[in-house]
Structures are given as structure tokens and as C-alpha cells.
Amino acid sequence: MIETIVFDVGETITRDDRYWASWADWLEVPRHTLSALVGAVVSRGQDNADALRLARPGIDVAAEYRAREAAGRGETLEECDLYSDVRPALGALRELGVRVIVAGNQTTRAGELLRSLALPADLVVTSGEWGVAKPEPGFFHRVLEVAQAQPDETLYVGDHPANDVFPAKAAGLCVAHIRRGPWGHLWAGSREVVAAADWRINSLMELADIVRS
Known part of the structure; x- marks a missing residue:
């Protein structure tokens, strides 16, 4: 039972729609592009943060997260x-x-x-x-x-x-x-x-x- x-x-x-849309806007890439990259890493069995690394090679995801928070563009729900x-x-x-x-x-x-x-x-x-x-x-x-x-x-x-x-x-x-x-x-x-x-x-x-x- x-x-x-x-x-x-x-x-x-x-x-997760708005979550990924907000990241696309922050990274200044088309939302569709980041969405497609998310699909690509999913199909490979990779971590979803790898989509951000594909969109911006060399990105420090944690640092960008903090920068978004500092700019008033952090997490919302x-x-x-x-x-x-x-x-x-x-x-x-x-x-x-x-x-x-x-x-x-x-x-x-x-x-x-x-x-x-x-x-x-x-x-x-x-x-x-x-x-x-x-x-x-x-x-x-x-x-x-x-x-x-x-x-x-x-x-x-x-x-x-x-x-x-x-x-x-x-x-x-x-x-x-x-x-x-x-x-x-x-x-x-x-x-x-x-x-x-x-x-x-x-x-x-x-x-x-x-x-x-």
C-alpha cells in the first residue's frame, strides 16, 4: 500500500518553458535555439546545463546564475x-x-x-x-x-x-x-x-x- x-x-x-526562455534572453540567443540545444543534450543523456555550455562555450553556469540574481533577473516561479x-x-x-x-x-x-x-x-x-x-x-x-x-x-x-x-x-x-x-x-x-x-x-x-x- x-x-x-x-x-x-x-x-x-x-x-520549464519560462526557465529556458529566461536563460535564452540572458545569453542573448534565440529562444528556439536554446530549446533545440536542450533537446540535443537530452537525446545524448547529458545534463541540461550542457545546453547553456553549447550556447556559450566556456560559460561558468554558477557565476552566470549569480549575475542574473544580482541583475534582478534571477529565478522566478x-x-x-x-x-x-x-x-x-x-x-x-x-x-x-x-x-x-x-x-x-x-x-x-x-x-x-x-x-x-x-x-x-x-x-x-x-x-x-x-x-x-x-x-x-x-x-x-x-x-x-x-x-x-x-x-x-x-x-x-x-x-x-x-x-x-x-x-x-x-x-x-x-x-x-x-x-x-x-x-x-x-x-x-x-x-x-x-x-x-x-x-x-x-x-x-x-x-x-x-x-x-
């Missing part, structure tokens, strides 16, 4: 960045008595922004706040600490095979792979993902039926 469901953030509960099924799905799960946690690879600032949206969740936390990021086993050890449930009673939901599906499964958690965003769509049919994921979903609204079953 699923007691706790833990959600990845980017392209699981939030859309608003209601429009949430997928439309997030609030109803999380609310339905809590009504079923499920503990709902949001935990993904984001900065401390992103954690603050997420909590300001007052999501129907018991806990919202990021890798920046924990000091350990996916796919490191330590991240999923922290997930299990806050889940307050056994690994086989805890379900991790994410779009990224290497960051979500495989390490969560290795930690003993149940896994749902969502077909959402570039990673979710590109790898949805791969044999490795099909074999590792306990469920493959197209919408977060499907989770309530999984819990009931």
Missing part, C-alpha cells in the same frame, strides 16, 4: 509554471490520506518560491537545502527519512530516467515515470525505463487510482 508519494519538480510539477493537474492531483491524494512531498534537484531559492505557492503538500524541499542532489543515493536516503514510510510504501514520481527512475528504484522505492517534458517523452518507451518503473503515467491524476488499487 502506498503511504507516501514524493514528487520531482522540473517537468513533473512545474513547466509562479502559478502559471505549474502543470494544470498539480493542485487537483495533490489535493486528491491528501484526501486519500497519502503523505505528499515535493523533493527535487533545485536551488534553495527555488524551494522558497515553491513553498510560497502553498501547494497541497506536507513538505516541500530541494537538493540545495539538503546539500545532496539526485542521482546520489544520499538524496534518496533523505527522501526516505522524510517519507515516514517504508521504501515499498513510498512512491517517487519523476520524468528523468537517470535522476529519478533508476536511483529511486535502486533505493528500494516504488517508481512512477511520467511522460512529460523532453526527458519523459524521449525515454518513455525505453526498455530500461519500462523494466524499472512500477507505473508509467501521462498525468498526475492517475496516481489516485494507483493508491486506491
